[in-house]
């Protein structure tokens with residue numbers, strides 16, 4: 001039976017490993033802050049001291065870390081992923097990074113005889129808990145097929161795109177749309193509130209129309225109640241907007257709305273909301 005490794009036990013990683021354990025897979029784990037592995041060890045995971053050890057003792061290792069700098073550190077630092085890669089080992093990076101970072105990691109893994117798949121996810125904390133994430137994959141097709149039992153447990157759908165970098169590009173396009181939708185939603189709620197409408201009524205009216213979506217219905221009541229506990233940390237949303245804008249720049253595609261939304265997320269970070277949910281952009285928009 002396949003043994004899985006998992007590196008990066010944050011909001012997403014923890015929920016994803018819990019689903020692998022529930023499905024009775026063997027899972028080896030590592031996290032930079034080791035104490036965050038404790039709840040998973042209690043459920044049967046085996047904790048290691050370095051990423052290299054996890055890779056060496058697992059058939060397919062997943063990684064779910066913050067950003068491109070974290071993904072590179074995880075791979076290239078002493079005791080990192082690369083140190084554990086030998087022929088036949090497989091590495092699946094599900095973090096959200098830019099296509100260049102993904103390609104750099106892919107080459108390093110392949111140069112050591114390993115297999116690489118990039119597989120960023122669409123979906124947040126709740127879909128991660130429910131096992132309903134959507135994987136946006138590109139890289140080694142045989143690894144995509146071999147990883148399917150784990151992807152099926154953690155997600156509801158896996159897409160495969162031919163070229164390395166396309167999974168990352170798809171993820172950035174999707175999150176850029178989401179980031180802009182959230183700030184537009186926040187402005188609507190703020191304006192409605194200013195003129196004396198009930199935010200709950202605005203959400204109810206939205207629910208009946210063509211622009212309704214699960215995000216408005218999930219986040220709207222929480223925003224109205226001032227609950228910004230993190231499902232998708234705002235600092236990661238701003239990172240995704242930044243990476244999407246860079247992609248637009250590189251490909252000569254103006255991104256008017258996303259540029260404005262990004263400024264709101266930057267301001268929210270400056271005002272101390274980096275660790276809150278990305279819906280905390282509302283706190284920058286709505287001033288009494």
Ligand code: NAP
Pocket residue numbers: 008009010011012013031032033034036064065066067069070071073074094095096097121122123124125231232233236237240
């Ligand atoms: P998180 O809770 O902030 O977790 C981040 C993880 O990255 C932690 O395990 C952290 O370790 C680790 N990390 C950070 N810097 C590192 C470094 N230099 N070396 C090694 N590990 C490092 O974030 P998350 O919400 O789980 O998100 C993780 C990734 O998934 C991000 O790329 C995010 O954009 C993406 N994503 C998130 C969501 C969401 O809704 N949350 C949805 C889709 C995609 P420590 O515990 O030691 O800090």
